[in-house]
Amino acid sequence: MLDLWFTEKQTKNVNFTCRIARTLHTETSKFQNIAVLETEEFGKMLVLDGTVQTTVEDEFIYHEMITHIPLYTHPNPKMVLVIGGGDGGTIREILKHPSVELVVLVEIDERVVEVSKMFLPEISSALNDKRVRVNINDGIEYVKNLESNNYDVIIVDSTDPVGPAEGLFTLDFYKHVFKSLTDDGILIAQTESPFFNRSLIKRVYKNISTIFPIAKLFLANIPTYPSGLWSFTIGSKKYDPVSTNLQDKYDIDCKYYTKELHRSCFVLPKFVQELL
Numbered sequence: 001m002l003d004l005w006f007t008e009k010q011t012k013n014v015n016f017t018c019r020i021a022r023t024l025h026t027e028t029s030k031f032q033n034i035a036v037l038e039t040e041e042f043g044k045m046l047v048l049d050g051t052v053q054t055t056v057e058d059e060f061i062y063h064e065m066i067t068h069i070p071l072y073t074h075p076n077p078k079m080v081l082v083i084g085g086g087d088g089g090t091i092r093e094i095l096k097h098p099s100v101e102l103v104v105l106v107e108i109d110e111r112v113v114e115v116s117k118m119f120l121p122e123i124s125s126a127l128n129d130k131r132v133r134v135n136i137n138d139g140i141e142y143v144k145n146l147e148s149n150n151y152d153v154i155i156v157d158s159t160d161p162v163g164p165a166e167g168l169f170t171l172d173f174y175k176h177v178f179k180s181l182t183d184d185g186i187l188i189a190q191t192e193s194p195f196f197n198r199s200l201i202k203r204v205y206k207n208i209s210t211i212f213p214i215a216k217l218f219l220a221n222i223p224t225y226p227s228g229l230w231s232f233t234i235g236s237k238k239y240d241p242v243s244t245n246l247q248d249k250y251d252i253d254c255k256y257y258t259k260e261l262h263r264s265c266f267v268l269p270k271f272v273q274e275l276l
């Protein structure tokens with residue numbers, strides 16, 4: 001057997017390496033290198049520009065948390081926008097909420113959507129649902145040019161803050177998101193590792209709290225992401241994700257998210273509290 005390994009250079013000084021059985025696909029699109037690898041430990045893995053985006057074995061953690069925290073916080077989410085997220089995992093979770101009527105996915109790279117449809121059906125199949133519109137576009141331009149404020153929830157399911165995703169972590173972008181949300185709308189963004197990306201988390205939290213009346217950060221453990229500890233930041237116009245009454249809410253089928261975890265994930269370790 002060939003001894004094949006994939007390595008993500010997570011920081012200048014830290015690598016993440018796992019054994020792979022085979023490479024299923026690689027190509028270079030207009031925006032990035034796209035690879036799908038079959039790993040021994042995590043199943044199929046989507047890699048963009050050398051960084052792990054999602055794996056079949058641990059994707060439920062990220063996709064459930066980025067979706068169900070805001071969608072359970074909102075009493076009646078009907079219109080949802082996802083920026084990035086071309087693999088479709090977030091879309092699959094959104095569609096578990098019965099109130100949702102329309103999901104718009106704005107993904108910059110058409111090839112991520114196509115490669116995910118081809119090689120990762122267990123994550124991407126919800127992209128074919130009739131409540132979903134896929135719009136191949138730059139999310140920054142999309143919210144800038146939006147003239148209405150119809151979205152109940154906007155989810156920023158982006159790559160790391162380098163290259164085309166850099167602008168998705170700026171004050172200007174969050175201002176456009178704010179004006180695209182209904183009067184009780186909620187923004188959630190994936191905001192990287194509190195261990196390796198402290199200054200980014202600090203900056204994003206500050207930006208979001210200057211625009212939204214409620215800003216909150218929560219954590220989840222994601223084995224294949226840098227440091228294994230991951231943050232998400234919420235900006236909310238009206239509903240506090242921590243004090244929402246979840247008891248009367250319908251149940252959905254999850255592997256990570258629970259109503260108890262919805263509260264506990266906002267309880268932060270001291271070094272993370274100190275960033276905010």
Ligand code: AG3
Pocket residue numbers: 008010051052053054062085086087088089090157158159160190224225226
């Ligand atoms: N987006 C966040 C991935 C960030 C991982 N960073 C890294 N490996 N350096 C995931 C997209 C899944 N829908």
